[in-house]
Amino acid sequence: MLKLIIAALLVFAYPPQNGYCADAEKVPAKTRTLKDLTSLAIEKGEDDTVRENTANSLGLGKKEIPVKVLYFYEEVSPDGFEHAYQVIIDGSKPKDLVWEMSKKTKSDDKETIEGYAYLVSPDGKCKNAIRAHGIVGAVEHTKLALDKNTKQLFQKEFKYWTRDTVGLEWSK
Numbered sequence: 001m002l003k004l005i006i007a008a009l010l011v012f013a014y015p016p017q018n019g020y021c022a023d024a025e026k027v028p029a030k031t032r033t034l035k036d037l038t039s040l041a042i043e044k045g046e047d048d049t050v051r052e053n054t055a056n057s058l059g060l061g062k063k064e065i066p067v068k069v070l071y072f073y074e075e076v077s078p079d080g081f082e083h084a085y086q087v088i089i090d091g092s093k094p095k096d097l098v099w100e101m102s103k104k105t106k107s108d109d110k111e112t113i114e115g116y117a118y119l120v121s122p123d124g125k126c127k128n129a130i131r132a133h134g135i136v137g138a139v140e141h142t143k144l145a146l147d148k149n150t151k152q153l154f155q156k157e158f159k160y161w162t163r164d165t166v167g168l169e170w171s172k
Contacts, residue, residue: 030166034124037161038094041068041087050086050098057130057141058098058119060088067098074103078164081115085161094122099157102132111136116144118154126154 045068050058055065067086074082086098102115113136119128129144144150 031163032161032166034097034122034162037070037085038087038097038122041070041085042089042094045070045085045087048086050088053139053141054098054100054117054130054132057143058117058128060096060119065098072165072168076168078168079160083157083160083165096121096127099161100132101157101160104136113139116153116157117141118157124158126151129154 047066048069049064049066050060052062052064056062065088067088069087070085072083074080077083081101081103084098084100086100087094088096088098097120098117099120100115100117102113104111104113112134113132115132117130117132118126121127126146129146129150131142131144132139133142134140
């Protein structure tokens, strides 16, 4: 009986710091770094292009930009949007990233799109942002000021890529 009392006192005096009794909020969530994502896109991503109108609106010039891209389609994405992680490569190094998120909706005979695109430095700084909206085939882009609201939207997309996609299967 004395051994049981001593064991109980030891558990209360020295509670486990890790393992089964650890506070769930203190256990770090699994994450990916931008460096990991960029390497993955370069290694396993599809060859594609940033469309001319998107590239121009983001300040990349009036031409399609070749990229390596990872996709999550709406049906596998936790937030119901399609997401693209695109890497612009200059020589053998990543020059910039273009992140796009969009959602298409069908109404009668029209298909509309709503979304955002961000020009991002390889170290994760938002350099430019646009909102895409309108009928598919005639989508308009609105340049966004890099204000508090845009930064919040960007942080949500940053979290999406570094945390929310861990464990998901790529769509392409």
